[in-house]
Amino acid sequence: MTEAKTPKLPNAVLGMKGAMCRLFTDTSELACTAVDVPLNSVVDVKTVKKDGYRAVKIACEGGKSNKAIGGIAAKAGMKSIKASREIRGEFSCATGDKIQIADVFEKGSLVSVTGISKGKGFASTRKRWNFKGGQKSHGQKDKYRSPGSIGSSSYPSRVLPGLKMAGRMGSDKVTVKNMKVASVDSANNKLYLTGAAPGSRGGLLVIKKLK
Known part of the structure; x- marks a missing residue:
């Protein structure tokens, strides 16, 4: 060899x-x-x-x-x-x-x-992670580009590490x-x-x- x-x-x-x-x-x-x-x-x-x-x-x-x-x-x-x-x-x-x-x-x-x-600078969740945003009807107001809730209700009552959010892109x-x-x-x-x-x-x- x-x-x-x-x-x-x-x-x-x-x-x-x-x-x-x-x-x-x-x-x-x-x-x-x-x-x-x-x-x-x-x-x-x-x-x-x-x-x-x-x-x-x-x-x-x-x-x-x-x-x-x-x-x-x-x-x-x-x-x-x-x-x-x-x-x-x-x-x-x-x-x-x-x-x-x-x-x-x-x-x-x-x-x-x-x-x-x-x-790209500071970018929203829609640009950075392709989020869809909130509803556009059924009483929705000023939430068209909102990421939604970032907590987890009563459990675990904290924001989990690595959660996709707005930030530097x-x-x-x-x-x-x-x-x-x-x-x-x-x-x-x-x-x-x-x-x-x-x-x-x-x-x-x-x-x-x-x-």
């Missing part, structure tokens, strides 16, 4: 969500999300001996860095660091290694995309799995993914290859 080879590069990159667009094939058209992928580099390698677990810390170039982050960027041969994330797993790479999108992804690859969903960490790579544009450092990626335009995305 042959042993599985340790991959050299991490199976993920960091990118910024771009606009939705269409890509045309011979038989159909695809709704895609364009993702701008700046230069990604390995900035740190975590080991079991030193850190207690195996992981690789990757970062994408851009923005301005303070002195502390600037020192980390200099060690990896980067001008500045816009964002960084840890990717769990064992990889045979070293600090300063560059990650090209063509080395990780190809057309048809399945990926998971993680981002922060759009914030959105700005959550969301992962969409099994998105497909529609196209890899290495010349312009862009990835095109079928479907809609989470978050607003310009938001950070972690794109991880599944298979």
Whole structure:
């Protein structure tokens, strides 16, 4: 039985969500999300001996860095660091290694995309949880959008934890799995993914290859 080879590069990159667009094939058209992928580099390698677990810390170039982050960027041969994330797993790479999108992804690859969903602010139960509201007849008054009773009568005489109520909606960490790579544009450092990626335009995305 042959042993599985340790991959050299991490199976993920960091990118910024771009606009939705269409890509045309011979038989159909695809709704895609364009993702701008700046230069990604390995900035740190975590080991079991030193850190207690195996992981690789990757970062994408851009923005301005303070002195502390600037020192980390200099060690990896980067001008500045816009964002960084840890990717769990064992990889045979070293600090300063560059990650090209063509080395990780190809057309048809399945990926998971993680981002922060759009914030909706303080939302009612009808928008946040799809409540129906109260009756619109039979003597009902000013209760069309009411959530109804939140207590439980005489027993247990308290509001149960986790009850669906009005509150802040959105700005959550969301992962969409099994998105497909529609196209890899290495010349312009862009990835095109079928479907809609989470978050607003310009938001950070972690794109991880599944298979």
